[in-house]
Amino acid sequence: MNPTDQKWPRLAAAVRRAPDPRDPAAPYGFATRVAALALAQERAVASLFERFSWRALSVAGLLAAVCLASNYSTLVSAFQNDAVSVDDPVSEIVDIAS
């Protein structure tokens, strides 16, 4: 490294020699505030999830009930038809056999 390249290393060395005079301790109340914020933040996220979960469950239940109600007659008739189906190949075979 030629002498002209020594400028930055000299300046960096001067800075390294200088201790930072500022106090490294946390200012009064800082730790309490941050700890409270951090735990409140976690609780807020958890309660948000909880609230949305319950809401989603109730909406899903309501939709299922509406679907069931609107298709009730179709479902009942389908079951009844299934019970005594004339077109049922198995019952037809049984009929022939008897």
Place this chain on the structure above:
Amino acid sequence: MPEDESFDLVGCLDRVRQRDQSAARDLVEHLYPLVIRIIRAHLPRRVAEEDLAQDIFLKMFTRLEQYQGAVPFPHWVSRIAVTTCIDQLRAQKRRPEFRWADLSENEADVLDAVLTNENDVEAGDALAARELVHKLLAQLKPDDRMVIQLLDLEQKTIAEISGLTGWSQSLVKVRAFRARRKLQKLFKELEQKEHS
């Protein structure tokens, strides 16, 4: 690293995971000197260091469940602090031109001593030297600035910088080379301006 060797970090972390607020407070107090040293080293005085420290600690608490213990906890927190500082530096897009006229008398004396290569920078001018370095480093790209700060001012190794920033060792070397070249160019320009 935090100085208080008697601090029961493992026990404290366990209590924080059980949402113990006093443990969270103790953890912040224990790690504050480490975090504030990183912030002060990388950011100029005008940045609100307390706000940034708060951001770093909130990130630490949010990601606490991700900490697996592969590295010591203070190193893990240092990495969060360093990456948050890089984000802050990137957000400060404006890099004002470096001018002699903007320097204080002490800063100009320090720069003069460095440029003329005649006198050593006096111990009394250390604070001015620190401010001058911040102004010079503000001329670099944020990533280059971070590397040169860690390498030349904090005397970390390439491997340590790679661990702190998450960049590969060759990328760290490239950034250091680029930063030093830019600083040399800057010193040359300042010399020319001084003589003109």
